[in-house]
Amino acid sequence: MTRNVNERPIHADATEPKSIPRIAIQAFCETPEVAAALEAASQDRRMSRTHVKVLMGGLPAAVEFYGSAPTPNLVVVESKGRSDEILGHLDGLAEVCDPGTKVLVIGHVNDVLLYRELIRRGVSEYVVAPLDLFDVLRTIGDLYHSPDSAVLGRSIAFIGAKGGCGSSTVAHNVAWSIAKTFDNDVLIADLDLAWGTAGLDFNQDPTQGALDALLSPERIDEVFLDRLLTKCSDHLSLLAAPALLDRIYDFDELSFDPTIEVARGNVPVVVIDLPHQWTGWVRRQLREADEVVIVASPDLANLRNAKNLADVLRAARPNDAPPRLVFDQVGMPKRPEIKLEEFAKALDLPIAASIPFDAKLFGDAANKGLMIGELDAKHPVAEAFRALSGVVTGRTEIRRAKKSPFAPLLEKLRARKAS
Numbered sequence: 001m002t003r004n005v006n007e008r009p010i011h012a013d014a015t016e017p018k019s020i021p022r023i024a025i026q027a028f029c030e031t032p033e034v035a036a037a038l039e040a041a042s043q044d045r046r047m048s049r050t051h052v053k054v055l056m057g058g059l060p061a062a063v064e065f066y067g068s069a070p071t072p073n074l075v076v077v078e079s080k081g082r083s084d085e086i087l088g089h090l091d092g093l094a095e096v097c098d099p100g101t102k103v104l105v106i107g108h109v110n111d112v113l114l115y116r117e118l119i120r121r122g123v124s125e126y127v128v129a130p131l132d133l134f135d136v137l138r139t140i141g142d143l144y145h146s147p148d149s150a151v152l153g154r155s156i157a158f159i160g161a162k163g164g165c166g167s168s169t170v171a172h173n174v175a176w177s178i179a180k181t182f183d184n185d186v187l188i189a190d191l192d193l194a195w196g197t198a199g200l201d202f203n204q205d206p207t208q209g210a211l212d213a214l215l216s217p218e219r220i221d222e223v224f225l226d227r228l229l230t231k232c233s234d235h236l237s238l239l240a241a242p243a244l245l246d247r248i249y250d251f252d253e254l255s256f257d258p259t260i261e262v263a264r265g266n267v268p269v270v271v272i273d274l275p276h277q278w279t280g281w282v283r284r285q286l287r288e289a290d291e292v293v294i295v296a297s298p299d300l301a302n303l304r305n306a307k308n309l310a311d312v313l314r315a316a317r318p319n320d321a322p323p324r325l326v327f328d329q330v331g332m333p334k335r336p337e338i339k340l341e342e343f344a345k346a347l348d349l350p351i352a353a354s355i356p357f358d359a360k361l362f363g364d365a366a367n368k369g370l371m372i373g374e375l376d377a378k379h380p381v382a383e384a385f386r387a388l389s390g391v392v393t394g395r396t397e398i399r400r401a402k403k404s405p406f407a408p409l410l411e412k413l414r415a416r417k418a419s
């Protein structure tokens with residue numbers, strides 16, 4: 001349903017609400033009015049790509065809920081309480097918030113000091129009820145469009161140390177697992193244009209995808225990108241490779257930048273499935289990604305290549321975490337293998353995951369166009385992909401340590417108590 005812009009009340013800030021990226025939003029309200037405004041906003045076209053859940057119970061319910069569930073991209077909490085009550089509950093929420101989660105507080109007291117204190121503690125915005133659907137749209141839109149807001153999406157590039165070592169298989173399973181486990185929207189960019197298998201792996205036959213984006217860099221924006229995506233599951237979409245040989249795929253170093261940039265601006269997690277090549281654009285994507293995963297099988301050529309890759313990446317990204325090392329096809333019958341610990345030691349990298357060779361399991365999954373987690377959610381391999389999805393999204397270590405966006409403050413408080 002679209003409304004005439006002129007019908008709506010004039011606001012002090014009468015800027016047009018902006019389209020909101022593919023984020024997951026969960027709200028814990030205390031009044032039916034605020035819940036209704038959020039529900040109404042969630043039906044608006046500008047929020048058509050978001051996943052919204054509106055629940056009641058306010059801050060206490062949120063704190064309890066996220067004690068055992070991952071936090072979405074945006075948590076909205078309403079409180080009718082006084083400033084000190086809001087701040088008290090907020091510390092509880094800080095304890096259970098994952099990194100990258102934004103918090104929007106809707107209160108009933110117009111208090112500048114409270115506002116300042118909330119922002120200081122890492123809350124993204126504090127607004128005062130009553131609010132209507134346009135206030136909701138504008139407030140959330142501004143969180144993702146203001147010039148100083150960080151880019152939304154985390155990009156994770158996967159590359160194999162050798163062709164066929166399982167890099168795409170791992171990338172697709174991890175992407176699926178992130179979408180499933182964290183209810184987070186994930187985009188897979190299959191950049192192996194000639195031979196990419198993401199379409200096959202997800203049992204899709206897309207007619208459009210990565211090539212269309214590449215060939216029209218001047219057209220690429222969120223609307224155009226949306227049209228090129230194929231939906232694989234509730235939270236997972238694919239920018240597919242043509243996998244046709246009717247043309248050759250030589251590209252300049254920067255050719256893929258506009259596509260990945262728009263993807264990262266609109267989707268919280270972007271998985272980049274790179275071909276086993278060493279071209280300017282592959283090197284560039286590896287250098288620019290937030291996370292790099294090297295997939296290797298434990299043999300000599302893989303070791304040499306993985307070592308070279310790790311060295312190049314360490315030099316090109318001196319201020320980033322080193323790449324993650326994932327073994328796949330481990331324990332292939334009759335194949336002499338290098339010990340995983342020795343392989344990892346030569347690269348000076350910890351082992352992020354080790355996936356056993358299982359021709360039946362992976363063969364069945366490939367033939368049926370299913371992920372391992374869809375075939376058998378309880379299989380140890382599905383569990384390994386789940387664990388890896390926590391690592392590459394930065395959630396696993398954090399959950400264990402219960403670290404949060406508000407952590408610096410909490411540490412300060414603890415230090416003060418201790419002294």
Ligand SMILES: Nc1ncnc2c1ncn2[C@@H]1O[C@H](COP(=O)(O)OP(=O)(O)O)[C@@H](O)[C@H]1O
Pocket residue numbers: 160162163164165166167168169170197276328329330355356357358359362363366
């Ligand atoms: N752990 C495994 N056990 C058995 N087969 C595997 C395993 N991992 C991947 N495969 C199979 O290996 C083949 C190559 O995998 P792929 O992911 O396309 O490699 P890459 O992207 O590195 O070239 C595929 O047929 C895939 O199903």
Ligand SMILES: [Mg+2]
Pocket residue numbers: 167168169192274275276
């Ligand atoms: Mg591949």
